[in-house]
Amino acid sequence: MFFVTYLRRELRRRMRQAIFIALGLALGIGLVVTVAAASAGVAKAQSKVLSALYGVGTDVTVTGQVSQPPAAGPPKGVGEIGKGANGPEFCVVGGKCTSAAGKTQNEMNSLDSGMSQSKVAEVARLRGVAAAAGGITLSDSTVSFPKSGAFTPQMGGYTLDGVDTGHTALGPLSAATVASGHSFIAADAEAHVAVVDSGYAASHGLRADSALTIDGIKFTVIGIVRQAQAGNPPDLYIPLKVAQDLPLQAGSLKNDVNTIYVTAASAAGIPAVTREISSLLPGAEVTSASALAGEVTGSVTSAAKLANDLGRWLAVLVLIAAFAVACLLTMAAVARRVAEFGTLKALGWRTRRIVAQVLGESAAMGVAGAAAGVGLGFAGAAIITGVAPKVSATVGANTVPGASDANLHLIGGSPVQTVAVGLHPSVTVGVIVLAVILAVAGGLLAGSAGSWRIARLRPADALSRVA
Amino acid sequence: MYKLTGVTKLYQKGRRTVPAVRDLDLVIEDGEWLAVQGRTGHGKSTLLNLLGGLDRPTEGTIELDGTGLGALRDAQLTRLRAQKIGFIFQTFNLIPTLSATENVEAALIPLAIGHSARCRRVAAALESVGLADRAGHLPTELSGGQQQRAAIARALVKEPRVLLADEPTGNLDEDTRDDIIGLLEHLWRERGLTLVLITHDTSIARRAQRVGVMNDGRLQVISPR
DSSP: HHHHHHHHHHHTTTHHHHHHHHHHHHHHHHHHHHHHHHHHHHHHHHHHHHHHHOTTTTTTEEOOOBBBTOOOOOOOEEEEEEEEETTEEEEEHHHHEOOTTOEEEEEEESOOOOTTHHHHOOOOOOOOOOOEEEEEEEEEEEOOTTTTTOSSOEEEEEEEEEEEETTTTTTTGOOOOOEEEHHHHOOGGSSSSSEEEEEHHHHHTTTTTTTTTTTTTTEEEEEEEEEEEEOOOOSSEEEHHHHHHHHOOSSOOOOEEEEEEEEESGGGHHHHHHHHHHHHSTTEEEEHHHOOOOOOBSSSHHHIIIIIIIHHHHHHHHHHHHHHHHHHHHHHHHHHHHHHHHHHEEEHHHHHHHHHHOOOHHHHHHHHHHHHHHHHHHHHHHHHHOOOOOEEESOOOOHHHHHHHHOOTTTTTTOOOEEEEEEOOOOHHHHHHHHHHHHHHHEEEEEEEEEEHTTTTOHHHHHHTTT | OOOEEEEEEEETTTTTEEEEEEEEEEEEEETTEEEEETTSSSSSSHHHHTTSSOOOOOOOEETTTEEEGGOOOOOHHHHHHHHHHEEEEETTTOTTSSSSHHHHHHHTGGGOOOHHHHHHHHHHHHHHOOOOOGGTTOGGGGGGGHHHHHHHHHHHHHHHHHEEEEETTTTTHHHHHHHHHHHHHHHHHHHHHHEEEEESSSHHHHTTTTEEEEETEEEEOOOOO
């Protein structure tokens, strides 16, 4: 085919220039692919954190209002740690203080206020909801002080989830894999059994069939599970009904849940489901998965900003520069070939045929640029994977008004959970298709710039360049 | 047959208007060989461009076989060139990346002739100019004379009615010049072509049926037959 032969020969003749243009495009495309891959990696890291927190199938999470002490200070009866004249003290707000030296205080708290369990069924019946499960998230805090009376508290504790044993496919436990023993079955609803995170089990010498005391009540460990630690998942799982009966420091969650995990029937329906739940539960905090991503803070967020803002603009700038260079070089090449095009016009070639030839050459350079750019993109993604340090993700951060310094801590206040997440950029098929489209578009843009010149070329003028 | 009536071509050079061809009346019969001489810059190439439809006259009309070239649209002129007019240039104007065969084939592309027919006609054209054994060579691998032969084959492969040659031997040595002019004369006679040939060489001009001299944009036919 003459078109291909001519195209191939011409590119071979201008090999260096063709390579330069293709490499310029490749650089821009490579950057776009790398940035897109990094963005995908960051999104994946965020999603990893979130799935560990809220489970794999959860589209919307409903929590009761965060328990916040009033601005004036913690409510009466709540335990406080104070720094008295003779050392640390355990105090009851509005009550008396006793020395904390050599003592340990343990309290179980709910971070969110409760919602009636009947609301779970109401949410499940909403239009667009595929499934809903209630849960309870509790935090056990232990504070110990040395006998010396020094104000150097040793903090300990664990997080605990009450799981609806009839709906284990929703919630944090759904993201876990059983390492030994087994997970809950529906019949465990009222049993004093626990499933334990493998890390917690290892640090506390627990295994399947071990005995475990939670809030003064004995449980039997039935399974050990492995979980992605990215989202600081719960240490212990017990049946929801049993969790509801646990004595808490403040109030009770009897017949209540403090979290509802919801799966929407379709991704498109999530906003509508979110609105419906908000209207059903006006006081509750309704968060969709995309909004949850915004709750993750730390360097993972900085990485996301870096990829999405700086990276995107850098890629756009390099791409524009590559397109501009390709246009200029193509116009220069056309200028050098004016006599050739004039000859072709004299032979009876129509302008559009000559333009097609030049566009074909440019498109071929674009395709070469796309191939090299995708390769560079993969290399960039691999380099990021290899050299990028783990990014930190901070989740569940709740500020506690009134707890302004180390002098005063609310026992059971929400700890800021910061975890390290690996950044694994991934190049998707969609990004590759985008890269090819961009590169070919860049090539065609350059070809169009040259073609514009050809179209304006009068054959006699073109031939006079050599005459 | 060409019929030129009151043809003038003006160029704008800055603020100056330069007449390249002035008030030219000329008839070139079918199968005639007209040689045009004249000093550089006196309008010879402009005349050839006007005859080939590569340029349009500022005033006057140019008819080829009764068709006014000035009235044709660009696309129609392009088609006319593709079908009826062959060009030969002083600098050969072969496409450097294409072989002799492919250069000749390039002239058939606008005619949308099938591949096998193209191959047959290209081979015959190269054979007719004695270049069959150099068919696969690039222009840089051919001598000046061979390159001009390839250019002649390219001009003739589409079997045009008119052959317009702009100093076809200007870049050749004396022996090669005689070969090329001998070849052109042979093809002109054999195919009954209308040949308009621009040359500085009086010995070549003498072989034509008529010789015209361009002087300051005016053509004076000095040896009518």
